[in-house]
Amino acid sequence: RSVSSVTIPPPACMLRPLEVPMRYLFGPGPSNVPPRVLASGSRPIIGHLHPEMYEIMNDIKKGIQYAFQTENNMTISMSGSGHAAMECAVFNVVEPGESVLVAVNGIWGERVAEIAIEKHKPVLFFLTHGESSAGLCHPVDGIGDICRKHNCLFLVDTVASLGAAPIFMDKQKIDILYTGSQKALNAPPGTAPISFNDRACYKMFNRKTKPISYLFDMTHLSNYWGCDGNTVRAYHHTGPVSGFFALRESLAILAEKGLEESWRKHKEVSAYLYKGLEDLGLKLFIPDRDLRLPSVTTIAIPEGYDWREMLGYIMKHHQMEMTGGLGPSIGMVMRIGLMGYNCEKTNADKALHALADALKNCKKSKA
Ligand code: PMP
Structure with missing residues (x-):
């Protein structure tokens, strides 16, 4: 066989069209792009x-x-x-x-x-x-x-x-x-x-x-x-x-x-989200409101729930990304990001609705 002959065939996946799902990117990034x-x-x-x-x-x-x-x-x-x-x-x-x-x-x-x-x-x-x-x-x-x-x-x-x-x-x-x-x-x-x-x-x-x-x-x-x-x-x-x-x-x-308007909007929408989360009985991870990051909100994992199951449920049923913690916060928090283009009260409502659904349907673990 000559060295110039192709021995590795074209991969089957490359003969299929590219597929990219539509998702709500409500995690800590990347965010949806306008x-x-x-x-x-x-x-x-x-x-x-x-x-x-x-x-x-x-x-x-x-x-x-x-x-x-x-x-x-x-x-x-x-x-x-x-x-x-x-x-x-x-x-x-x-x-x-x-x-x-x-x-x-x-x-x-x-x-x-x-x-x-x-x-x-x-x-x-x-x-x-x-x-x-x-x-x-x-x-x-x-x-x-x-x-x-x-x-x-x-x-x-x-x-x-x-x-x-x-x-x-x-x-x-x-x-x-x-x-x-x-x-x-x-x-x-x-x-x-x-x-x-x-x-x-x-x-x-x-x-x-x-x-x-x-x-x-x-x-x-x-x-x-x-x-x-x-x-x-x-x-x-x-x-x-x-x-x-x-x-x-x-x-x-x-x-x-304008920067001021962008900052104002993130503050307004995050405050709206905090209220909705508290109404669901969830606990904000950073108690001091002034120290919270307006783009990424962390909630303590509700007692008795498996956070991976909740996030999986939200992705499966709502096509929505929220994420768990990172590094030291793994297993401690779930993160919701509403940034820039995504920073709208209607999106906060969608996130809250998905969380409420997950709280109802993700069975409590036998901790
Ligand atoms: N710093 C902070 C605060 C971040 O949130 C991230 C991304 N999660 C990074 C740095 C790294 O950025 P990238 O993933 O774009 O390399």
Whole structure:
């Protein structure tokens, strides 16, 4: 048999048409994508280095600056999910031997942060604004000042909170901020806005060692996004053209609607959801209402119920995704996300109806 002959036949699945069900994505993301954003992703592909593409990328940059409330020039989108932005931040500003301080869940008093920064002298302090695993929105005010005092960069993850809860990158002295496309922004997964201020740029462009990733190296990415002052943008990688179209449209919708209105709406709809959940006899996982994340609500698993059975029932009978916990919150909570486009009282009603149905029909375990 010659080496050039095909020995592996075409897989049978590839000879069947693609099937994608319609689902209510009421979990912590991805969220349903509005028709306008979906349509933008099906526009013809253009070259990633065409002038029209640069213009779209410039629009994206402006859209991110608005969404982040920053004037930072070094504002781009990663070609990758939220994790890509997370790794980009860390890979670019941290060198071998340096330490990073990470706030793990729970509430960090300012004083605790200060003590830990004094003790460990980290170059970077990482905080998740919207902690989607617990359904908690972490206060940010004041932490930037502490970080500056100790010459530490302040990195904030807003993957689950951007557009749903207020964040002010410049005013809150956040040095690096990133988000994801697939939550309250309502774009498909796969792109992730990130911004660096001058302090962060100084640190990352004066490092002695090269970042461990070529793809995430901001020296190249800043040129690709036209942020390095160079008029020529060189080829670095092929950006996700359709993903950028969709990201542009999702940022355009946010700009048209306005941040304040988006924050207000998430607050209003989440308050409506809390009331409905309490009326069903369910217990909110975060007791302090002011600390709840408006985009992702966590409820304690009702006593005697099997959460997997409830979620399976809701998916099967209501074509609706809600999810269980993640990491430390597994087995403790169920999560309901109503983000951006999905953030409507009618959707809260649908979620409440599905939960009520599951409570009625999922037999109590013999615990
Ligand atoms: N940070 C937070 C707070 C998140 O909720 C998520 C996604 N669940 C991520 C980071 C990671 O984002 P991605 O899945 O897009 O890589």
